[in-house]
Amino acid sequence: MEREVDFLTFFLIWARRQRWAVPVLHVRICVWLDNCRAPNRLLMVFRGAAKSTIYAVWKAYGLYRNRASRSLIWAADDPLATKLTRDTLNVLRHHPLCAGMLPRKPGAQQFWVNGATDARNPSMQAVGVNSNATGSRADAIDFDDVEVPKNIKTVEARQNLRLKIDDSAHIAVPGAQSTYIGTPHTHDSIYTELEEGGAAVLKIPLFAHQQRFTDTGERTRYPLRIPLAEDGLYVFLGIGKQARLLVEGRDYRVEAGEVVFERPPAALMDFYSGNAWPERFTREDVENRRKRTRTINGWDSQYQLEAKPIEEVRLDPVNMTPYEMEPVIRRANGATAMFLGSVQIASAAVRWDPASGKLRSDVSAVAVILQDLFGRRYWHRAEQLVGQLAEFDASGKRIIGGQVWQLCDLVERFNLPRVVVETNGIGTFAPAVLKAALKQRRLLCGVSEQQAVANKNTRILEAFEPLLTTRGQLWAHMSVLQGPVWDQMKDWNPAVKEQPDDFIDAGAGALTDTPERVGQIVGNPNITARDDWRHSAGEHEVVFER
Missing domain, CATH: 3.30.420 (Nucleotidyltransferase; domain 5)
Incomplete structure (x- = not known):
């Protein structure tokens, strides 16, 4: 039975009950989920932004709107997949608009809401990507963190992941919607493939604008080519334990469109602006996250959503x-x-x-x-x-x-x-x-x-x-x-x-x-004349003492 309440309203009611402060970031995600009707869509938001938490509320909302809907949750493994179903069950139990929807003892692996019409396929079923889902049918297939470090280490592992995901085409009923939620973990991420393949995408990095310098050992002035938001400029030096978030007026100053230092920074340097959630990701918090991230690839992939291996590439x-x-x-x-x-x-x-x-x-x-x-x-x-x-x-x-x-x-x-x-x-x-x-x-x-x-x-x-x-x-x-x-x-x-x-x-x-030097001309000089092109120091006469 159709209801008039849209998802943003449904979410705000839940947020008030949970005593959450709702940032603009979350409103943006709610509106996109509710209005995007594309058959394939991709939600990529930086780590720690509560995207999976919001998505669990979205799944509860879908059942609230239509108790006959069937969803298959795929994640990297079974325990990870059941996190989303458990979170959805919690919303269905306690949301004011969802009273009476759950049976007495629903299962976390799979459950049917009261009013479900398909006895064979549950309202929600959670499986790991390597689990057998043959014979299942679903109106929505949700890939929640299906790409994780342990299943993309090698080319064969990534190919296996793609083959498993391809099986979803046989599970989805006509008109079904597939949604991918996660962050990239490798340079040939499935998310990049989806984006290039025409999927609808909502991509929200931690910082909207960025500028990077790697050659910082000589200059003291660097052009600032990114717009500044209300929260100002973030200047990072380095990555890992040695990373620092510099302080304007103490470590640098901005003048005439340039960032100026007293001496060359002599480290990888990032300029950022446009923090997507400055109330939660404060300057102290983002500096701490930068210090806890071992590689720049890890930072770029998990916070700026660039498709890179999260481990350091030894042969880049x-x-x-x-x-x-x-x-x-x-x-x-x-x-x-x-x-x-x-x-x-x-x-x-x-x-x-x-x-x-x-x-x-x-x-x-x-x-x-x-x-x-x-x-x-x-x-x-x-x-x-x-x-x-x-x-x-x-x-x-x-x-x-x-x-x-x-x-x-x-x-x-x-x-x-x-x-x-x-x-x-x-x-x-x-x-x-x-x-x-x-x-x-x-x-x-x-x-x-x-x-x-x-x-x-x-x-x-x-x-x-x-x-x-x-x-x-x-x-x-x-x-x-x-x-x-x-x-x-x-x-x-x-x-x-x-x-x-x-x-x-x-x-x-x-x-x-390569230390070897060329000593012969290639080819038979009697057949095809070729010249010795190797570098030579010339001929020298040497006299040995007896």
Whole structure:
């Protein structure tokens, strides 16, 4: 039976009974929930803003309006899902407009209100995302904190989460509404996917306006490009235990549209304004929350609702400088050199981590790293070799294709002097086959064998982290950044043993090999003349004492 009371009124009655002070933030959420009729919608509000509490009142309101409605609550696990049903039961028991709606002993896992018409499907049912909901039917499906840190650690875990959620399409009856409530916990969050897919979205970060500076070691004046609200400017330095909320007049001053310091801040710095709930999230409280947040990604995802891993990304591809140039060989004054734009290349390293190329096997990955005279590295290619290790003609003697042939194409194209092959697994046979292919192609290129014995995650960290923590030391070609490398680096967790890391493992090996210098010209000089482009200190005559 339809009632005339709207949800905001229903909520305000409950809030008065609970003696809550209702901020504008909560009014905004109530109005959106009541008026948004989209089949798929997303409610993202910063941590601690009571979004799940408000949503429990919304679920009680839905049953108050229509006792025949059926809801399925999905969360990360069963206990988390029952939190919403328990909260809804509390509202139904004590809200003045809901008298007589509940039976004597309703269950927290599932319950029927008095007047429900479906004996098979409850008014509300709570299940974890991995629980079996096959055979259920619902008019509303509510995903309350379905994405949490424990179920998004790896690509496989996130894929499994998506598969489980996809099952909701078979549970929802025609005209059903799906609502997602939560905060993002990873860079490829399901919430980002929903937003990009056209879902209706209400997104309320803790601060409406933000501005970030990472290079703060030299300047004392920073332009202020965000509008200021009534609660003024929030200036944070750092993250974690060392974080500070600075005080205007003592730590800085604002003049002529700039924030001015007596000395350079020398730490990551955030400017914020437009606190969504300043009465609750006071300056003292937000500073305490900033101190208790271990990583800047954690802060950005949980309070500013940016899709980032809440854990610190150890291999952040953002710290690699992108470029699009290709190397060229230049000859002048009897000398030959390789240049990448205006930068002279001094050495090159190639690492091949072979794999069979079969379905579900590791990727057969090749990484090409260039190094200039100043020691900067350029990750120029991250290629996947496909197919058999080698393909032969009808005689079985001549190589005509396969992975080694594709690698020979790279060697010839970029004039590469040496390839290091990891000899674990299928790699045991790869060096000999590669040498045969290079000989057949008449390419002068050395082949070295390297057996991986150290812990792989340790190898990757030791190769990448020193370069990524110093800006400008590791560059990456756009073909590398636009391929699988970006996601593999973002997803990579040093605590996880099995994860997609073939390209970054090969890249780590090539980075380790970069001190090597080029010693030969690629190609057979008797067939195709090629020049030695390596940097040289010249020829010197040395006399040894006897």
